[in-house]
Amino acid sequence: MEADTWVKATRKSVDGPVNVAEDNGFAALGLSSRLVERLARDGITTPFPIQNATIPDALAGKDVLGRGQTGSGKTLAFGLPALSRLDNGQKASPRRPRALVMVPTRELAMQVSDALEPLVHVLGLRHKLVAGGLSYTTQINALNRGVDLLIATPGRLKDLVEREAVILDSIEICVLDEADHMADMGFMPEVTAILDQMPKGGQRMLFSATLDKGVDKLVEGYLTDPVTHSTDDAKASVTTMEHHVLLIDPMHKKTITAEVANRSGRTVVFVRTKLGADRVALQLREQGVFAAALHGGLNQGARNRVLGAFRDGSLPVLVATDVAARGIHVDDVSVVLQVDPPxxxxxxxxxxxxxxxxxxxxxxxxxxxxxxxxxxxxxxxxAGIDAVPTKAVPGDERLAATGAVTPSGIPVPEDQVRRVLEGDKRGGRRPGGHGGPRGGGPRGGGPRGPRQGGGSRSYGSDRSGGPRGERSSYSR
Structure with a gap:
């Protein structure tokens, strides 16, 4: 199993003693034997490049600036050294966490918490997730008992600080993950206010794909002589990714969208607006492609269910706005279709x-x-991609090169997507998964279940609305 996809939905622990091989990559980085063995129990023995680069410096207490896109292994890159440094015999006082991981959204906070949970437990430490949309009571009760590692979204953490439910004067380690997305969502005032309340001299780690929109000022103002590690720059660096730019006539856009979305594997379709997401999702269903929209106009329960259905494979196509798509951290997405160019x-x-x-x-x-x-x-x-805009029409060989498949044309019943949005009150298997007409495609019976990736629980950001238009519930 890859070190960036280790979450509840994919963990399959080995029973009994675990032998750590001499060439175990995590042991070579200087991590404690308990962490190395816990990772090995789930078959994680080889670090990702960002982990190899970052962990030794982070273990040494240095400030770290990590440049890497989603999927590069950042969670364990900061989580393993942070937990190792917390494993020093000290315990957290009530309301005073010892380490903080701040992320832009509930969705990402849940995934970070999920990935680090077994490591926290094997060391005998305590952690807690605090984010908007979740119960204040359980969060405050946990903080009162003492939390070693706090995983938080900026808005909810600010609320808890103002209520004096959490005090930040004992923070030894602070991690800012996806700092560029926090900037995109307008969280910089909260982030800086939170950082200002922490004691000077603590370790800071900041991870961001880019350094614009004020992220560079965070680095300059709050990191001390940071060691920089980068897995990529602002160019496409994934060698397993194919890029196609198709020049199409407006009259063919609806048909071509359905043909590309109908290919095998999970598909994320990007549009500019919430209304556009609803419109494209409906057009896909009318042509036999089971799709649902994800945007800030949906209530939280509907967003959770849509993203959960996409995760578990019962919803093969997700039509999302840019802001909403920031919460999609799902492996096995085989196609990204940009109906509206970025x-x-x-x-x-x-x-x-x-x-x-x-x-x-x-x-x-x-x-x-x-x-x-x-x-x-x-x-x-x-972007550094090798893709020449090429003319394409429905059904031609240029379209086929993308894996496009003509859909059945049999409309997907609207009650099928309604059950995803509203939930199946009768319980049982999520409807619409393996019988949904996606037609004509190689997955006739529905998509594969998720081989890797997060569990079906998903959460959005802790605030919405605001000056940036659809400042919604999802991250990168």
Missing amino acids: ADHKDYLHRSGRTARAGDKGTVVTLALPHQRRTMERMARE
């Missing part, structure tokens, strides 16, 4: 990062109208 090359890279994760193969298809050709040529150069 705003710039950085957005292109963020979108394409939904696929080809953890060494898997993936395809990115962008649909462009004739007047968008030059824009896409420039964006491809800036």
Whole structure:
């Protein structure tokens, strides 16, 4: 199992004693035997590049600036050394956590908490997730008992600080994960206010795909002589990812969208607006492709159920806005389809990062109208991808090269997606999974279940609305 996909849904522990091989990569990094054995129990023995680079410096207490996209193994890169340093015999006082991991969304906070939970327990430490939309009572009760590692979203943490339910004067280690997305979502005032309450001299680790929108000021103001480790720059670096830019006529957009979305594997379809997400999802269902929209206009329960259905494989196609898609951390996404081209090359890279994760193969298809050709040529150069805009029409060989498959044309019953949005009150297997008409495609009976990736629980960000338009519930 890969070291970036170790979550409850994928862990299959070995019973009985575990022999740690002499060539175990995590042991070579200087981690404690208990952590190395706990990882080996689940078959995790080889670190990712960002882990190999970051862990020795983080264990030494140095400040770290990590540059890496989702799927690069960041969670264990900061989690393992942080927990190792906390494992020093000290215990947290009530309301005073010893380490903090701050992330932009509930979804990501849940995945970080999920991945680190067995490591926390094997060391006899305590951790807690605090995020908006979850019970204040359980969070406050846990803080009162004492928490070694606190995993938090900025908005909820700010609320708890103002209530004096948490005091940050004992923070020894602070990690900011996906700092660029916190900046995108307008969280910089909360982040800096929280950092200002921590004692000077503590260890700081910051992970971000880019350093714009104020992230560079965070690095300058709060990290001391940081060691920089990078797995990529602002160019496409995933060699297992194919890129296609298709020039299409407006009259063919609906049909081509359905053909590309109907190929095998999970598909994320990107659109600009919430209304566009609803419209495209409906058009796909009308052509026989089971799809649902994910955006900030849905209530929290519906968002959780849609993302959960996408995770467990019963919903093969997710139509999302850029903000909403930031909460999608799911492996086995085989296609990213950009129905609306991204705003710039950085957005292109963020979108394409939904696929080809953890060494898997993936395809990115962008649909462009004739007047968008030059824009896409420039964006491809800036993103570092080798994709020449190519004319395509429904059913032709250029479209087939992307894996596109003509759908059945049999509309998906609306009650099928309604059960995903509202939940099946009768219980039992999630409806619409393996019988949903996606037609004509190689997955006739529905998509494969998730081989890797997060569990079906998912949460969004702890705030919405605001000056950036759809400042919704999901991260990168």
